Amino acid sequence: MLTGMGETILYHWLLVGLACALLFGIARPFFRRRKLQRVRFDGGLLRHELLFSALTLGASAATIGVLWGVLRRSGQMSFAEGPAAWWMVVGEFAVYFLAFDLYFYLLHRLMHTDLVFRWVHRTHHRSMAPNPLTAFSFNPLEGMLTGGFLPVFLAVFEVHRESLALIGGFQPLMSLYVHSGHEVFPRWWYRSPWTGWLQTPYFHDQHHARVGWNYGGFTTLWDRAFGTVSPGLLESFESRPWTEPELSPVLAAPRPG
Numbered sequence: 001m002l003t004g005m006g007e008t009i010l011y012h013w014l015l016v017g018l019a020c021a022l023l024f025g026i027a028r029p030f031f032r033r034r035k036l037q038r039v040r041f042d043g044g045l046l047r048h049e050l051l052f053s054a055l056t057l058g059a060s061a062a063t064i065g066v067l068w069g070v071l072r073r074s075g076q077m078s079f080a081e082g083p084a085a086w087w088m089v090v091g092e093f094a095v096y097f098l099a100f101d102l103y104f105y106l107l108h109r110l111m112h113t114d115l116v117f118r119w120v121h122r123t124h125h126r127s128m129a130p131n132p133l134t135a136f137s138f139n140p141l142e143g144m145l146t147g148g149f150l151p152v153f154l155a156v157f158e159v160h161r162e163s164l165a166l167i168g169g170f171q172p173l174m175s176l177y178v179h180s181g182h183e184v185f186p187r188w189w190y191r192s193p194w195t196g197w198l199q200t201p202y203f204h205d206q207h208h209a210r211v212g213w214n215y216g217g218f219t220t221l222w223d224r225a226f227g228t229v230s231p232g233l234l235e236s237f238e239s240r241p242w243t244e245p246e247l248s249p250v251l252a253a254p255r256p257g
């Protein structure tokens with residue numbers, strides 16, 4: 001159900017992903033020191049994450065495809081005409097970035113209520129030490145709710161096609177980044193007002209390890225506003241030794257926050 005535009009976006013982000021994988025391969029010693037949690041290989045977990053990643057990617061793509069088709073055909077989704085200046089692309093991307101961030105924060109808080117966690121979100125939290133596969137391992141219903149945001153956003157905000165190349169595919173890539181299990185940024189990151197608003201993998205890694213804190217998708221803004229930043233995050237981030245971590249003990253199954 002991919003359109004020409006959809007294919008361009010897919011190739012664009014595939015290229016970005018490939019470049020990241022290449023960088024990871026070249027700078028392996030650096031990334032080994034920057035690993036956040038070292039856990040034993042778990043075949044059951046791998047099968048779980050492979051299965052739910054496939055189901056979720058399928059459910060998410062189908063939701064986007066169906067909503068896209070319905071909204072385009074009914075004339076509720078259209079794109080701004082004419083070439084877009086760079087500042088328009090930046091502005092439109094910023095609106096999407098902030099809108100999705102708030103949507104994800106609220107949805108994620110809902111996912112951590114007792115019943116919804118048990119029946120839906122627990123699938124994602126099987127991994128207490130996230131890895132890139134965890135980025136897509138969700139209950140398909142959650143994949144539909146997350147994926148459906150893009151066409152609805154495009155129906156509400158008319159953006160240029162150039163902006164779509166940046167907006168489409170950004171969320172999955174950001175999910176891969178926060179679930180990478182490796183931290184690449186310096187100790188002062190969360191102390192500085194210039195950078196501390198943007199999430200790094202450590203922030204979401206703590207969401208999986210401690211459960212009940214750090215619900216944000218892209219930024220730390222809503223967690224700060226609602227007081228859900230994990231206690232001691234700043235201190236633990238600054239005092240990390242950045243040497244290869246010890247093997248973590250097997251952890252108990254997570255509970256909702």
Ligand SMILES: [Zn+2]
Binds near residue numbers: 112121125207
């Ligand atoms: Zn969660």
Ligand SMILES: [Zn+2]
Binds near residue numbers: 130134179204
């Ligand atoms: Zn996660």
